[in-house]
Amino acid sequence: MVEEGHLTRAAERLGLRASSLSQQIIALERELDAALFVRTQAGMTPTAAALALLPHARRILEEAELGARAVRDTMGRPLRVGVTPGAPPAVLATLYAEAVEIDDLPAARQLDLLRRGALDAGLLALPEDVDGLRVAVVSERPLGVLVSDAHSLARLDEVGWEDLTGLDLLLYERKLAPGYHDRLLADCAAAGWRPAHVRTGPPRRSLFVAELRHGGDVVALRPREEPAEGLRWLPLREAPVVRHALVWDPAHESSERIAALV
Structure with a gap:
């Protein structure tokens, strides 16, 4: 959290949900009887208590990694x-x-x-x-609609395919995952939606998020996730499933x- 300065990014780095990481931080603060972060709209700022704890926490993590490595060495190289x-x-x-x-x-x-x-x-x-x-x-998860929280769709509790008429779809380059790319577009067509344009989004998450937030009438189709700041995830009726x-x-x-x- 200290390194990322943002709850969602820190949770992604750890492979956790943001809500789970937040609960763990709150539990640690209660155990230590000290606030570790100041929560602001811009992110999470470490307090003096957090900075005092940081070198000790890093040493503990380093020792844990050394222990795990010692065990792995007896089993062969890590996968x-x-x-x-x-x-x-x-x-x-x-x-x-x-x-x-x-x-x-x-x-x-x-x-x-x-x-x-x-x-x-x-x-x-x-x-x-x-x-x-x-x-x-x-894993099998239904797709939903990821959209800017300023978009007109963001006020809905659920989205139908007809609500996507006239909108662009933000998608990665086909060469990165051609099979899934083609299946997603086929699922859209089968549901009766043909995007106004299919935009090729940048592979970096921060740039992908920026285009969704500021790119106008554009959506992405993603499984349910903790949305980045400025985005909202909405359930999609009759949604295809991503495996x-x-x-x-x-x-x-x-x-x-x-x-x-x-």
């Missing part, structure tokens, strides 16, 4: 797992708890590395070309160890 933006927070938390090495990689890059033996496993949205790979579905899966080479020397992650 390297690729994850895509929008990966399920609960699954990310499980992977972090298993002390794997996490790499932020688009689906196409994950699949290339998996087939070259340069990545142990990948966490990605289906469908993609996973022929020859072992696939374990770990995330852990994929890996069944011939991998640690195949059973990878399977045990989920």
Whole structure:
């Protein structure tokens, strides 16, 4: 939290929901009988108590990592797992708890590395070309509408496909995850919605958020998540479901160890 200065960003980095991280901070403040952060519209500012605690907390984390590393050394090297933006927070938390090495990689890059033996496993949205790979579905979540909190849709409690008429869709470049990209557009067409334009959004989350907030009549279709500041997530009626899966080479020397992650 001290490093990020913002609850949502810190929670994403830890693979937690912002509400869960907030509750843990409040519980720690109660235990210490001291406020650790000043909460403002701009974010979270550490207090003198937090700054005094920080070096001790870092030492504890370093010792915990050394202990985990010592255990891993007896079991072999840590597994390297690729994850895509929008990966399920609960699954990310499980992977972090298993002390794997996490790499932020688009689906196409994950699949290339998996087939070259340069990545142990990948966490990605289906469908993609996973022929020859072992696939374990770990999450199924309905899509919803992510929109600026200043947009006219933000006043609704739920959105229908007809409410999206005339709006642009913000989406990543097709080459990053061609299978899911095409499926999403096909689902939109099947529901009767053809976006006015499909905008190619930047891969960096901060720029993606900025375009949603300030880009006018544009929405994104994402699973339910803790929205960034200035955005609102809305349920979508008759929403398609996005499935995330852990994929890996069944011939991998640690195949059973990878399977045990989920």
